[in-house]
Amino acid sequence: MTTANWSYPTAIRFGAGRVAELGAACKAAGIARPLFVTDPGLANLPITARALDVLRADGLAPAVFSEVKPNPTDANVEAGVAALREGEHDGVVAFGGGSALDCGKVVAFMRGQTRPMWDFEDVGDWWTRADPAGIAPIVAVPTTAGTGSEVGRAGVITNLAEHVKKVIFHPKMMPAQVILDPELTVGLPPALTAGTGMDALAHCLEAYFAPSYHPMAEGIAVEGVRLVREYLPRAYRDGADLEARGNMLSAAAMGATAFQKGLGAIHALSHPVGALYDTHHGLTNAVFMPYVLEFNRAEIEAKAGRLASWLGLSGGLGGLIDWVLALRAELGVPHTLGGIGVDDARFGEMASMAVVDPTAGGNPRRLGVDDALDLFRRAADGRLG
Numbered sequence: 001m002t003t004a005n006w007s008y009p010t011a012i013r014f015g016a017g018r019v020a021e022l023g024a025a026c027k028a029a030g031i032a033r034p035l036f037v038t039d040p041g042l043a044n045l046p047i048t049a050r051a052l053d054v055l056r057a058d059g060l061a062p063a064v065f066s067e068v069k070p071n072p073t074d075a076n077v078e079a080g081v082a083a084l085r086e087g088e089h090d091g092v093v094a095f096g097g098g099s100a101l102d103c104g105k106v107v108a109f110m111r112g113q114t115r116p117m118w119d120f121e122d123v124g125d126w127w128t129r130a131d132p133a134g135i136a137p138i139v140a141v142p143t144t145a146g147t148g149s150e151v152g153r154a155g156v157i158t159n160l161a162e163h164v165k166k167v168i169f170h171p172k173m174m175p176a177q178v179i180l181d182p183e184l185t186v187g188l189p190p191a192l193t194a195g196t197g198m199d200a201l202a203h204c205l206e207a208y209f210a211p212s213y214h215p216m217a218e219g220i221a222v223e224g225v226r227l228v229r230e231y232l233p234r235a236y237r238d239g240a241d242l243e244a245r246g247n248m249l250s251a252a253a254m255g256a257t258a259f260q261k262g263l264g265a266i267h268a269l270s271h272p273v274g275a276l277y278d279t280h281h282g283l284t285n286a287v288f289m290p291y292v293l294e295f296n297r298a299e300i301e302a303k304a305g306r307l308a309s310w311l312g313l314s315g316g317l318g319g320l321i322d323w324v325l326a327l328r329a330e331l332g333v334p335h336t337l338g339g340i341g342v343d344d345a346r347f348g349e350m351a352s353m354a355v356v357d358p359t360a361g362g363n364p365r366r367l368g369v370d371d372a373l374d375l376f377r378r379a380a381d382g383r384l385g
Helices: 018-028 046-057 074-086 098-110 190-209 215-237 242-261 265-277 281-295 297-311 316-331 347-356 358-362 369-381
Strands: 011-014 034-037 063-065 091-096 138-142 154-159 164-169 177-180
Touching: 011 018, 011 242, 018 046, 018 091, 018 138, 018 177, 034 046, 034 074, 034 098, 046 091, 063 074, 074 098, 074 154, 091 098, 098 138, 098 154, 154 265, 164 265, 177 242, 190 215, 190 242, 190 265, 190 281, 190 297, 190 316, 215 242, 215 297, 215 316, 265 281, 265 347, 265 358, 265 369, 281 297, 281 316, 281 369, 297 316, 347 358, 347 369
Parallel strands: 011 177, 034 063, 034 091, 091 138, 138 177
Antiparallel strands: 154 164
């Protein structure tokens, strides 16, 4: 029997209205003076004011940091660490979408480190270089249902000097407390609902097909795909549908739980695009999804048949791809890279970046530079076969 090391998420408070427990969650995590990390678009919204009011009513003293780009950068992290230290904050509340969550987690991680952030990239055992005592506790509150970063042990940060997205990892970056409150996602516009929801689907699909042995993660991925199939169209059509919103929050958390089993070429291709063109990560994943599924056909056909049967789809892998195409069309996701503003000027550069991305190693089929270049061209031309 294959051996493996497994770990699973943290304390999660799920349900409508649970943001009212944010102060209690901070106290459970040992936080009295949180740095509230969010993005500029959320900073002045009523849901943010409500969360801050909850903290203050519980006797906590938050300060807001919102210098976070949609694809967070090393400069964002450095500014956040400076704010954390200068304000003598003892923890972080990461509040928002994947960008705020990733940035907030890395800010908390870097609070007491003396080495550069890039020394903790998710390569081998580099995480052991960190001083665990210097990591501040984290409470995570997602306001989108996509990345699942609230239950992850890493943050994706863009290195501005190299124009490359890098994964910073440490086991203690897992938030101590998580609040999944569907009421916080009600105001998410349909386009962002689609993009973030497709990100959750990408996580579940790639985790399911990753060749490593992790049956618990694989089972979670399967159910995550089912939840997306049932509830993402509903959340897209009616943002006030709390049942759909709640189930999509669950699907997002499940995707991030499952992808400790691995990710693959969808993410490996998407990361260079996001780093160079600053595209929305989930939407970029959605564009690449059917092309990568077809690329992996020989290695995933049998497993795709089982998944398709579970989802009530006929036709095995072909039926699964047809469903993905139909879902994308229903959600207004472009079929080609041109639809998200990406031209062919840097395909060669991005192909070289994709094959060394940490997620490439989890793809069921080896991804070479020529393969990546062909996939970029197919995604530009809209050619599946």
